[in-house]
Amino acid sequence: MPWKPPEPGAVPTLGFEVIDWITELLAAPDRGEYEPFVLYPEQEDFVLRYYEINPRTGKRRFRRGVISRSRGWGKSPFLAALAIAEALGPVVPDGWDESGQPVGKPWSTVRTPLVQIAAVSETQTKNTWVPLLEMLDGPILDAYPGLEPLDTFVNLPRGRIEPITSSARTVKGNKPVFAVLDQTEEWVRSNGGPRLAQTMRINAAKVGGTTIESPNAFIPGEGSVAEESAAFWAKIREGKARDDGLYYDHREAPPETDLEDRVSLLSGLAFTYGDSADRHGGHVDLDTLVATIWDPSTDPQVARADFLNQITHASDAWLSQPEWAACAAPGMVVADREAIVLGFDGSRRRNRGVTDATALVGCRVSDGHLFQLRVWEQPEGPSGRDWQVPVGEVLAEVDEAFKRYRVIGMYADPAKWESHIAGWEARYGAQLLVKSSVAHPIEWWMTGGRALQIVRATRAFHDAVTDQELTHDGASALMRHVLNARRRESRAGIQIAKAHPDSSRKIDAAVASILAWQCRLDALAKGAAVPERSGTVYFL
Template sequence: MPWRGPQYAGEVPTLGWQVLGWMIDMLAAPDRAEYEPFTPTQEQADFILGFYELDPATGKRRYRRGLLSRPRGWGKSPLLAAISCAEALGPVVPDGWDADGEPVGMPWERVRTPLVQIAAVSEDQTKNTWTPLLEMLRLGPVMDAYPGLEPLDSFVNLPRGRMEQVTSSATSRKGNKGVFAVLDQTEEWTVSNGGRRLAQVLRSNATKIGGTTLESPNAFIPGMGSVAEESAAFAQAVVDGRTRGDGLLWDHREAPAETDLTDRESLVAGLRYAYGDSSDHPDGCVLHDPPCPPGWSPIDHIAASFWDTSNDPQVQRSDFLNQITHASDSWITQPEWAGVAAADKVVAEDEEIVLGFDGSRRRSHGVTDATALVGCRVRDGHLFLLGCWEQPDGLFGRDWQVPTVEVLAAVEEAFRRYRVVGMYADPAKWESHVATWEAKHGRRLKVKATMQHPIEWWMTGGRASLIVRALEKFRSSVVDGELTHDGSSVLTRHVLNSRRRESRSGIQIAKEHPESPRKIDAAVAAVLAWQCRVDALAKGLGKKKAARSGRVVVLR
């Protein structure tokens, strides 16, 4: 085998090694003047090894779904075509273990008649994968090895089964039991073009028979509600523990957030990272040691396109740096927020901090807003999430209520553990609790919202000008790099969910629409904490560094 793959050697059982061997033996590399065997790069091989990983306890495929997100020209289409061919004919179904304890695979036809589908929202999109697929079959040894194989222009007859393109409505696909489906360019699959429904049907059909699906988006634009965006939300929910679902192999890589489009060295470095093994840079790839040899993606040529004034910089970022940037009405962009992440910073116990709080209560309909508590170290403006209580997705969130006792305990723990010199809280629906905090802690606070109400800081009502100024201070501090944050996935998600909304007083923030399940409450709590820190600095606090160091304690 030409791949190193040390992370899989003897550690994780996978059918990937057999699948890779089958691809090399059976398939032709597409778009070649003469026959060459299809040989995945190291990076592509690593994905195959992961996609065909097995659960050691059950011996079954670990992933129901896969998502491979890379920039344009990376080589997704040939890889997807090769995987589709393997699913149609190769050893992709677990069949126990051999005498050495290694997993064994068998073709689908030994279990059921295979149907493999290449799906997109337009015929042109299906050709991305379909065209190289036909070349791989027609020019490869697979034609001799599988009598009865007929790669026709619009479909492929298998010795037993079929491969087909799918561009029709989702309803016409219902009941077609595909063992595998490619969902191509899902950043463009939306409700309006039927993509969301088509994705649901294809996944359901595969799930019924133990099959799999594989998405291949470029970077999506947040707020469009695309299939790729929904998959990203599911992946994040798994990471955050907001769902019991799993079974998704999420493989997205983008250029670093600090990639500077105006600096050639920085831009080339970002492109080399995004393109990985396919980069044609003479120094080889940046992913492996020793580096893989140069690939086919013209990095210098792509870099030059960024300075063509007729090209939209945001489209360039999405297409070639694979950066998930922002919706047109985003308040803070992903690169801006990622640029001030500092996960390695620690906040010691007994350090001087301020708190921001945004609460919620159960709603009679829709998804209940989240409740969030955010801390900010006064001396350097480092934000860290102390707690966020969110309604779980799906059935597990039915009849959910904010765990008030847990929230109150988290607030008290913050006051016990740190030197809290100020706290700003939006009291909406939490008026009695905010009043209790003021009575208990108000006298010790060095920063007070008002003398009468030291903690109460309304984010609604007749305080529009104050709210606008607080939001602008926060955003400018992000853009100018004056604050840092702990990299919390929850806080990041809430900040990036926030949308700009014009008011008579200036820019405010809101959810994309009032009933949206994409919450922003942790972002609001962060703004309150930052405003409290600004007021603390105005009083001369935060000039002395804490004497002790420790670790961030996140309360749940």
């Protein structure tokens, strides 16, 4: 039947059909007697979004999904239910009913369905596999003659559900209509996780299938599949992705959640666990979680990752995600002609490895609001081959910043950009109110024999973040670079560096931020004043 436009504000979805199908046919796991499996409201919300239909094409909108929640929230039975629905339920778009709502049909009417539950170890696959088998012990057995749940696989009337791991040799040839990628925060290069994820997505794409990941909070810099998916979502939000077929649902406790304060901790847990928290009628006892977090044997960082679902930091991280997130003020606007300072860290083409990024960061003098002007990074894949920093674009961006704002200072690391920085000094040096030196008003080396100055500037920026003396615009590239930075001890004190010299995880925007912040501090020391109500910044 031809499609009819839905009611204003409504989005066509197969989710309602899928929710009803799950409730009618699946058994709740881990019960003494049969109970229907009923989704929490927030799980229903995910289903409605994940099964959205593009009204223009009549196809499902999303080919990938991520549901990121704390441990114990209920991801495993939830994804088991979706896996069964994909194997047998009405998940393939089949036109529209008389009211203009989409209608679904099972995969078996199109092809023999294969559904896979994937993890990097057999132990992990059991997280979803065990409740999946229990959920099949109910009305669904009568509704689908020939359905045969076995310990190591499930025979469908037509097709199969099976668990697999990264060690499986037959993954590449399979064509699943649906796959669960479980605990992808642990899918890293050393256990073959990224390769397995890539293979499964490609396999699913061959038949128009979909995948869902179920990570807990990942550790930035480990290169996990969960981290890569978060980066993809950040590009979608910023309009920088060529494809937007990922539905990403991540919930973490507010960054200001205090592990030592019971009220603050309970509030953070209640937010993170949502409908599954006992305070909202769910199954998770928050008081037990508080006791577990306060147990001396529980590492605070593990507690934040596991229970608050906060993306924290590596053991040698310079700043943590909660610390950085606590300073975020994405709605704050820096107006034209406001007094700002600039920080710049540049790079040029490398003979080996991934070319470092080039970053230009601004900082408003009046209140210390940090904002990303532009970050140039080597594109992934074939388009990034032989990539070089577009010098012309960089020069134009710097010129535009001087035209748009009242730039009173600029600090730039001149490594590999000496001639261009000399040009900026010749062009803009005389108008700057704060200068690195008389001879070189912009040049500010972050390497070489300036260890004491570098350590002081690095510590000043770190302290400003941890003490929440600055705010930032929440830009994804800036956040990635700050969280990629690693502490490195020198004789002069703590400096920052990449995880290793050839790492693809860059820190140039973090360096530019340190330079911008130091420039602001020097501006204040030289007489920059906090603005009066008129918004004017005065200088002594």
